[in-house]
Amino acid sequence: MQKNKTPVIIANWKMNGLLLDSMQNFKTLRQLINNSLVGCEIILCPPFTLLRDFAEKIPGSGVKLGGQNCHHGENGAYTGEISAKMLVDMTCDYVILGHSERRMWNNEGSEATNKKAVSAHAAKLKTIICVGETQYERDNNLEEVVIREQVINSIPKCSNENNTIIAYEPVWAIGTGKIPSMEEIKRIHTYIIDIVKKELPQFKETPRVVYGGSITSDNASTIMRTEGVDGLLVGKASLDPAEFFKIIQASSVAA
Numbered sequence: 001m002q003k004n005k006t007p008v009i010i011a012n013w014k015m016n017g018l019l020l021d022s023m024q025n026f027k028t029l030r031q032l033i034n035n036s037l038v039g040c041e042i043i044l045c046p047p048f049t050l051l052r053d054f055a056e057k058i059p060g061s062g063v064k065l066g067g068q069n070c071h072h073g074e075n076g077a078y079t080g081e082i083s084a085k086m087l088v089d090m091t092c093d094y095v096i097l098g099h100s101e102r103r104m105w106n107n108e109g110s111e112a113t114n115k116k117a118v119s120a121h122a123a124k125l126k127t128i129i130c131v132g133e134t135q136y137e138r139d140n141n142l143e144e145v146v147i148r149e150q151v152i153n154s155i156p157k158c159s160n161e162n163n164t165i166i167a168y169e170p171v172w173a174i175g176t177g178k179i180p181s182m183e184e185i186k187r188i189h190t191y192i193i194d195i196v197k198k199e200l201p202q203f204k205e206t207p208r209v210v211y212g213g214s215i216t217s218d219n220a221s222t223i224m225r226t227e228g229v230d231g232l233l234v235g236k237a238s239l240d241p242a243e244f245f246k247i248i249q250a251s252s253v254a255a
């Protein structure tokens with residue numbers, strides 16, 4: 001089926017990457033991208049410590065920069081936090097919010113994610129808002145209830161189809177090598193789009209909905225060809241530039 005949105009491939013490096021290796025890996029990725037025709041938007045989200053260096057290296061590379069989190073405040077007495085404006089200052093276009101690892105380890109629920117998204121949009125950052133069910137919720141047929149709660153409550157009123165990407169990331173598929181069937185991915189993406197259409201009037205059109213969780217170069221093109229999938233959010237496989245480039249290529253062909 002022909003897709004009418006530009007596919008987006010997002011690299012989430014999580015808490016990985018030291019300066020020298022990361023710059024070398026980016027140089028490799030940049031060369032691979034420059035030597036080929038890439039038909040998708042590419043967003044790289046390294047840890048905060050690398051943003052300064054990426055801000056210098058990324059212009060002209062065809063890759064956009066994103067943060068992995070931001071605080072809801074504009075500035076002030078929040079020790080250890082990073083604001084949306086600071087990400088913009090580092091030339092970021094995007095920020096990932098509501099990732100299940102933040103929901104789980106930092107106790108950031110949908111309300112906190114929503115507040116961060118408001119502050120991100122005020123700073124003119126685009127948001128990648130993550131939703132997804134745990135294994136327990138899946139086993140108990142709760143995925144639709146959980147995903148609906150996360151979509152409705154995490155996405156703020158200032159969101160629209162141009163400033164927001166929704167990422168469906170089943171928690172049980174993250175870093176496990178397990179992925180849902182293509183039927184399941186299609187069903188959940190369609191469900192998310194349905195919620196947006198029926199319950200989020202701030203969207204005049206449907207936003208891009210991407211899939212994340214154990215993406216590799218072997219499964220990328222099949223997932224990208226699945227109805228309702230507009231892109232991929234890639235964790236572990238994005239750390240290896242050759243593997244990440246294969247995912248970009250597979251996705252460009254499939255789109």
Ligand code: PGA
Pocket residue numbers: 012169173174175176212213214215233234235236237
């Ligand atoms: P993974 O992580 O690709 O390593 O499963 C995806 C994510 O958490 O964004």
